[in-house]
Amino acid sequence: xxxxxxxxxxxxxxxxxxxxxMCGMYIGLARLGWQLPIxxxxxxxxxxxxxxxxxxxxxxxxxxAVAIGERWxxxxxxxxxxxxxxxxxxxxPGAGAALAVIASAILVMVSIRIFxxxxxxxxxTLLLAALCWGLGCVLWICGFNPAQVMPWWMxxxxxxxxxxxxxxxxxxxxxxxxxxxxxxxxxLYFAGAIAASASAVPDFRLLAASLILMTxxxxxxxxxxxxxxxxxxTRYIAAALICGYAWLLAAGIIGISLPQLHAGSSYDAxxxxxxxxxxxxxxxGHAPIIFPAISKLKIPYHPSFYLPLLLLxxxxxxxxxxxxxxxxxxxxxxxxxxxxxxxxxxxxxAASVIRNKNKSM
Amino acid sequence: xxxxxxxxxxxxxxxxxxxxxxxxxxxxxxxIDLGLVYGIQIHDQVATVTFTMTSYACPxxxxxxxxIHETVSKALNxxxxxxxxxxxxPAWEPSMMCDQAKQRLGWS
Numbered sequence: 001x002x003x004x005x006x007x008x009x010x011x012x013x014x015x016x017x018x019x020x021x022m023c024g025m026y027i028g029l030a031r032l033g034w035q036l037p038i039x040x041x042x043x044x045x046x047x048x049x050x051x052x053x054x055x056x057x058x059x060x061x062x063x064x065a066v067a068i069g070e071r072w073x074x075x076x077x078x079x080x081x082x083x084x085x086x087x088x089x090x091x092x093p094g095a096g097a098a099l100a101v102i103a104s105a106i107l108v109m110v111s112i113r114i115f116x117x118x119x120x121x122x123x124x125t126l127l128l129a130a131l132c133w134g135l136g137c138v139l140w141i142c143g144f145n146p147a148q149v150m151p152w153w154m155x156x157x158x159x160x161x162x163x164x165x166x167x168x169x170x171x172x173x174x175x176x177x178x179x180x181x182x183x184x185x186x187x188l189y190f191a192g193a194i195a196a197s198a199s200a201v202p203d204f205r206l207l208a209a210s211l212i213l214m215t216x217x218x219x220x221x222x223x224x225x226x227x228x229x230x231x232x233x234t235r236y237i238a239a240a241l242i243c244g245y246a247w248l249l250a251a252g253i254i255g256i257s258l259p260q261l262h263a264g265s266s267y268d269a270x271x272x273x274x275x276x277x278x279x280x281x282x283x284x285g286h287a288p289i290i291f292p293a294i295s296k297l298k299i300p301y302h303p304s305f306y307l308p309l310l311l312l313x314x315x316x317x318x319x320x321x322x323x324x325x326x327x328x329x330x331x332x333x334x335x336x337x338x339x340x341x342x343x344x345x346x347x348x349x350a351a352s353v354i355r356n357k358n359k360s361m
Numbered sequence: 362x363x364x365x366x367x368x369x370x371x372x373x374x375x376x377x378x379x380x381x382x383x384x385x386x387x388x389x390x391x392x393i394d395l396g397l398v399y400g401i402q403i404h405d406q407v408a409t410v411t412f413t414m415t416s417y418a419c420p421x422x423x424x425x426x427x428x429i430h431e432t433v434s435k436a437l438n439x440x441x442x443x444x445x446x447x448x449x450x451p452a453w454e455p456s457m458m459c460d461q462a463k464q465r466l467g468w469s
Contacts, residue, residue, distance in 0.1 A: 004423070066420035111418075118417040118452065126418055167416045170455050171388060171395075171466050226466055227389050234389035289386055293420040296427075301386075 016081035020054025054084030076106035125163030208255025233301035240285025247277025308345035396457025
């Protein structure tokens with residue numbers, strides 16, 4: 001523990017991640033048709049990179065670096081935070097993308113370190129997730145289109161989350177059959193990602209099938225079945241996870257039922273059901289324990305945490321309705337509500353930090 | 362590695378009981394019931410708590426250390442120092458949980 005990096009050096013990286021989140025949302029709103037000033041047309045393409053690499057990449061890299069407590073591991077969040085800032089400022093987008101590749105490569109090394117220390121299926125799964133991020137970054141820098149990069153960045157987040165849930169499923173003593181089902185879902189995901197990435201048109205049917213299988217696995221093996229019966233923070237986390245699983249299933253159903261996904265409608269519905277519905281529900285659930293682990297700022301549970309969680313679900317219903325009904329105004333309203341929800345969530349957490357500080361004074 | 366309260370002296374038992382109030386928020390169970398505490402020993406005015414985590418990839422270890430420190434310090438007699446020893450060997454196994462926790466988590 002003595003080698004771990006001081007919190008005062010972690011905070012700027014975390015802040016860069018949040019700046020990336022804010023800029024990513026801003027560009028997302030502009031893409032939805034809101035008349036917002038954008039410095040160049042090329043910036044429209046930065047929505048995904050800023051959200052995945054700049055925000056989520058930085059937070060996940062920080063999480064792992066704090067976990068292993070070795071200073072070299074912080075080079076990963078440092079690289080992704082710098083990548084985000086270079087992309088946002090339009091100073092050197094090429095260098096920004098290269099730094100994202102470097103961040104992912106360091107995360108792979110960190111994940112190898114973790115796997116060698118604890119040789120379990122879940123640590124191997126986390127390593128696969130990091131490899132997905134790296135491969136996605138390489139495809140992005142090589143100029144592949146977003147629909148070809150997306151399966152790998154999606155894999156980075158989805159596989160990281162299911163890997164962490166696999167670890168926690170050990171409390172329920174999973175059977176050999178459940179482990180095999182998990183492995184099958186992973187194999188299917190990679191087959192689906194390769195197929196989607198190689199396809200000339202966005203075809204995510206195989207990948208979507210793996211998402212359904214993952215949801216089945218999560219519903220059968222996740223500890224939420226027990227923790228939802230608890231109270232306070234434990235129950236809140238479980239509620240957020242269940243919402244996330246519902247969106248993962250929704251994404252699977254959308255992807256498997258449509259032979260081809262279309263940008264501006266089904267493709268957006270599919271990707272946002274995962275990136276916002278599944279991934280952000282997880283973030284909302286785990287932020288009260290993960291952000292204190294990184295920043296050492298205590299975020300005690302408060303029932304108000306449910307408000308942004310509920311709004312997130314409502315904003316997604318609105319957004320996906322707009323996607324499928326080709327209703328631009330619904331999509332735009334859903335987009336604004338996503339942004340309002342995420343900002344509200346940050347404010348709710350900040351209020352909890354302030355309440356706790358005032359209490360302890 | 363099962364820690365048995367009756368084998369501890371009264372001061373160590375106070376630490377044991379304090380650790381029963383440190384909850385893993387993700388599971389909703391305490392560190393003792395989860396089998397994460399491997400040892401409690403007071404020797405030469407130093408109380409040593411040996412514990413583990415379930416995952417080397419989890420960033421919670423610093424938070425857990427702080428929580429243990431905060432809780433156990435209140436249970437210590439004046440003049441006794443607290444030393445927390447995070448170990449990875451032996452690796453935690455689900456079978457290390459206490460029977461009540463196993464039952465609550467649905468083990469038959």
